[in-house]
Amino acid sequence: MPDSTDTTPDITVIPANVPVCPVRGSVIYPTMVQHIDASRGLSIAAIDAAMLEEKTILIVSQRDKDVDDPQGKDLYDVGTLCNVLRVRKNADGTVQMLVSAIGRAKASNYTRADFLRADVALVSSEPGKAVELTALTRELHEKFESLISGGKFLSSEAVQTIQGKEDAGEMADFIAFNMDFRLEDKQAVLELRKVTERIRKVLTLLDGEAEVLTMQQKIRAQVKEEIDRNQREYYLREQMKVIQKELHGGEDGETDETEELKKKIEALGLSSDVKKEIDRELNRLSRMHPDAAEASVIRTYLTTITELPWNVRSGDQLDIGLAATILDDDHYGLEKVKDRVLEFLAVRRLRKERAERGEIDAAEVNKGPILVFTGPPGVGKTSIAQSIAKSLGRKYVRIALGGARDESDIRGHRRTYIGAMPGRIIQGIRTAGTKNPVVLLDEVDKLGSGMQGDPSAALLEVLDPAQNGNFTDHYLGVPFDLSEVMFIATANYPEQIPPALMDRMEVIDFSSYIEQEKLEIAKRYLLPRQIGQNGLKPNQIAITDSALEKLISHYTREAGVRNLEREIGTVARKVARKVASSEVKRAKVTDKELDKYLGQARYMPEHENREDMVGVATGMFYTPVGGDILFIETSVSPGRGMLLTGQLGDVMKESARAALTYAKTNGDRFGISKERIDESEIHIHVPAGGIPKEGPSAGGAMLTSIISALTGIPARKDVAMTGEITLTGRYLPIGGLKEKVLGARRAGITHIIMPKANEGDLRDIPQHLLSSMTFHPAETADQVLDVALVGGLKALEARGNGGGSGSVAPETKPKPSRRKRGGDEAIATA
DSSP states (O other): OOOSSSOOOOOOOOOSSSEEEEEOOOOOOOHHHHHHHHOHHHHHHHHHHHHHHTSEEEEEEOOOOTTTSSOOOGBEEEEEEEEEEEEETTTTTEEEEEEEEEHHHHHEEEEEEEEEEEEEEOOOOOOOHHHHHHHHHHHHHHHHHHHHHHOOOHHHHHHHHHEEEEEEEEHHHHHHHHOOOOHHHHHHHOOOOOOHHHHHHHHHHHHHHHHHHHHHHHHHHHHHHHHHHHHHHEEEEEHHHHHHHTTTOOOHHHHHHHHHHHHHHHHHOOOHHHHHHHHHHHHHHHHOOOOHHHHHHHHHHHHHHHHOSSOOOOOOOOOHHHHHHHHHOOSOHHHHHHHHHHHHHHHHHHHHHHHHSSSGGGGGGGOOOOOEEEEEETTHHHHHHHHHHHHHHHOOOEEEETTTOOHHHHHHHEEEEEEOOHHHHHHHHHHSSSSSSSEEEOOOOOOOOTTTHHHHHHHHHHTTTTTGEEEOTTTSSSEEETOOOOEEEEEEEESSSHHHHTTEEEEEEOOOOOOOHHHHHHIIIIHHHHHHHTOGGGEEEEOOOOHHHHHHHHSOOOOOOOOOOOHHHHHHHHHHHHHHSOOOOOEEETTTTTTHHHSSOOOOOOOOOOOOOOOOEEEEEEETTTTEEEEEEEEEEEESSEEEEEBBBBHHHHHHHHHHHHHHHHHHHOOOOOOHTTEEEEEEEEEOOOOOBBBBTTTHHHHHHHHHHHOOOOTTEEEEEOOEOOOTBBBEEOHHHHHHHHHHTTTTTTEEEOOOGGGGGGGGOHHHHHHHHHEEEEHHHHHHHHBBBHHHHHHHHHHHHSSSOOOOOOBBBBOOOOOOOOOOOOOOOO
């Protein structure tokens, strides 16, 4: 504490170069008399030199208190020039010095021998404007007294000294010295020459101290309330600790916990590098007080370490026949997907056999592509991953990544954070209990990127076989081997997966189910499951095949079967209510009674026209929820130009223009006069105008509709077509043929015109459709018109002047071939 009663001796001459004594964590102000303890050789040598010279020394604060041997650059530029009044050497070699502060001094030209010296120049104070100084002085008095009365603790001697200061600058200095301000703030007060600025700085610091004091009082009240509420429990816990200590022969119970953790860690069989880090944390825990906050953090960390399966594996059962049986039992259809999964397992089995013979390294067994299942919702991506784990005899873990925006979701939090925890990958491994589970990364296409990092970038290391053998979670801080984990990802939209992540995975596409597959899935899996979940017995409810077919086509429109199962569940619940109320003992649901349970049908599939019509052609379209037919209507009326309606996209509009241009170019052959086209408004409309339509594959249907309207020749009602038309009359291939054909057959269509280039896709068409429908491969527009119009190309050429010689496609029934359900079909709209 400064002694304000001491007097500073008069000094007539200030030495230009004086010894420098660095101090740590404190600042001395002018007019103060202060004790300084010195223990460093640098400081003691400076004090000795000052006593031999003019007894003048410069006290300067260090910028960094942790520097033991400071240089001039490590010290602030402004310090306090002091007279050494008394020096006392202690028995331990330290020195205690009593100094009287003369004034602020700016140091320059530091030199170093055994101690620091510097050139000094006193810094004079500027009082500022008198009125401003008076106002600031009053404010300083009031704020200081308010802070003391508000509960800020200072010794009574310090308070009396500060309140007794008449000089405002000295008062500001003494307040800065005695308050718990930061070293940087105290140094800033020392460096301010103008007294008014110095007072303003101290007032700002006092405002901050008042806010801290208010918060301390609030926290103190909350703590007191918490202690009062938990005091009884606290005393009981303390008594239990004493009792446990006596029972264990005077040893603390926490020691037993530490020993137990140590035994568990020894049993893990960790590598030397990992063991070294874990032992370091265990030693820290053993030296800490059990109730310390840090001890709880370390204890939780070590518990997490002991719960991880560092060397626990489940043995693979690589029986291909058993795996095929499990996949067939759990899933209907998806033949291409099942084939790829069985190929994956076969490769792993052969690698394991070679590793057992010593032909390859054991680490090569687990290497292989990361599979990503892509496709619309509800087609079985997640469930087939469960079947893979079941067929391998491994544990199964699902990690939902949809909406994850934080890198710590993958890599975990660093232990410096409150509530830190491992990432989802490590948590999944801990849940599985083995280091080689099947981990499903669900919805990887829905990963986000936020201010806390990009989780998809963190996944790059996880899914790279060359890197994941030393995956380091931020929480663990030590590498964990993920090379034996079988990762499988799922996505609805593969184009949304980052390219770098997609490059590490092999895509297996899941196409939508056809109606026949949905019917079989409903009968084999969905209906029995819903009967059990709704408390019914199998003999209490029966749903006919026709009812299930109507439910599929009229009440759901989806690629998978989730909504179908919901609708079956609705029917089952309504039957359960009737059974529970003794209204009926059993119920049979037919297609005619379905509306009693589910209400009016939500979807009405298109049906073929009742008769051949002029200007109306039947096209086909495909969406991720299935295929269907659409009608393209063309009307010719007086006027000019072409009008397109029905919410057509740009590509579809271009197809219409190309078809009209082809009709104009070949008008002479088809008996269509130039005036007929130029002086007519050709209106093309696609019904269901509320639904947007897009795609080039309706070009053939548009051409048929236009030619029919211009010539008056009807288009056949039993023919549907798909294919892109060009200006020269070429018929180009399309995608989604299987789904389109299924939708057309459902609508009653028996003849399909398709591009010849798509003949290979007929292998995916169900065999019963191949035998009940007629397919017409076409390469030119003439071949399309020959089948699509009543009378064919001959009827058209009969209208022209001599006709043409376009080739005609023969009516063919393709030879049935073995088909595989599911598969990877191209997806295109109408």
